[in-house]
Amino acid sequence: MPELPEVETVRRGLEPVMQGARFMGVEQRRADLRFAFPEGFAGRLEGRRVVSLGRRAKYLLADLDDGMVLICHLGMSGSFRIETAGDGSLTPGIFHQARSKDDRHDHVVFDMEGPAGRARVIYNDPRRFGYMDLVARAALAEHAWFRGLGVEPTGNSLDPADLAKRLIGKTAPLKAALLDQRIIAGLGNIYVCEAMWRAELSPLKPAGRLVGKTGRPREALVRLTEAIRAVISEAIAAGGSSLRDHIRTDGTLGYFQHGFSVYDREGKACPRPGCGDTVRRIVQGGRSTFYCPRCQKN
Numbered sequence: 351m352p353e354l355p356e357v358e359t360v361r362r363g364l365e366p367v368m369q370g371a372r373f374m375g376v377e378q379r380r381a382d383l384r385f386a387f388p389e390g391f392a393g394r395l396e397g398r399r400v401v402s403l404g405r406r407a408k409y410l411l412a413d414l415d416d417g418m419v420l421i422c423h424l425g426m427s428g429s430f431r432i433e434t435a436g437d438g439s440l441t442p443g444i445f446h447q448a449r450s451k452d453d454r455h456d457h458v459v460f461d462m463e464g465p466a467g468r469a470r471v472i473y474n475d476p477r478r479f480g481y482m483d484l485v486a487r488a489a490l491a492e493h494a495w496f497r498g499l500g501v502e503p504t505g506n507s508l509d510p511a512d513l514a515k516r517l518i519g520k521t522a523p524l525k526a527a528l529l530d531q532r533i534i535a536g537l538g539n540i541y542v543c544e545a546m547w548r549a550e551l552s553p554l555k556p557a558g559r560l561v562g563k564t565g566r567p568r569e570a571l572v573r574l575t576e577a578i579r580a581v582i583s584e585a586i587a588a589g590g591s592s593l594r595d596h597i598r599t600d601g602t603l604g605y606f607q608h609g610f611s612v613y614d615r616e617g618k619a620c621p622r623p624g625c626g627d628t629v630r631r632i633v634q635g636g637r638s639t640f641y642c643p644r645c646q647k648n
Contacts, residue, residue, distance in 0.1 A: 359589030363442015371464025
């Protein structure tokens with residue numbers, strides 16, 4: 351599933367052709383994806399202008415000029431493709447696995463016109479696990495998908511004191527706590543593994559042990575917070591670089607695979623200087639966890 355950095359780079363890739371643009375036409379080729387489209391979906395979008403294009407956790411949010419918000423979630427295999435006259439097409443965003451270009455899976459087509467000219471923005475999703483909805487901006491915070499979401503792991507939004515309040519008393523393993531969207535919104539499996547490795551913390555450690563008796567963050571939690579912010583920031587920056595530099599001559603986007611330290615590197619040498627151990631894989635909550643048992647003892 352695309353994680354927050356991939357969704358953010360998708361947002362940045364769509365922004366030039368969607369922000370400030372108007373929906374001149376909307377082609378809805380199915381009645382549903384993971385969920386049914388809202389009633390009158392295409393008609394309610396046509397003629398509307400995108401005021402801004404944002405993101406919350408792993409959701410893309412297009413604020414419209416009538417006070418509504420177009421919500422898009424990519425699910426497991428969803429992606430957007432931009433087509434402009436004479437320029438071929440590109441897929442904004444970076445993914446660990448290549449995205450489909452098979453037009454049999456093109457389920458929604460937005461015909462946009464704005465400051466950047468005319469463009470078609472096509473949503474492709476072979477597994478149809480993504481979804482879209484229209485919700486009033488005033489009601490968005492209380493919508494079931496957003497109510498209770500935790501802090502964003504970007505910039506200074508996440509700090510050790512706030513995270514300590516969210517982790518205090520938690521007996522769940524650290525890995526499980528970090529994947530809990532009520533604690534940190536948008537943090538996924540890949541970047542949790544990478545952040546724990548950077549902070550030298552065991553994925554099996556009870557999360558509450560990172561908080562002192564007085565409720566203040568321990569030094570390990572300060573390290574972890576810094577590691578999370580750094581990993582997410584670097585991943586987003588790499589995605590932006592990919593958008594600029596890896597468009598091939600046939601119009602497709604080159605996929606940038608991050609230089610992971612532990613994720614998907616089972617049996618390979620731990621890259622920390624002087625470690626000498628190898629990366630291992632365990633399963634927690636049905637998901638793979640990659641870590642170094644020597645570096646991440648604590």
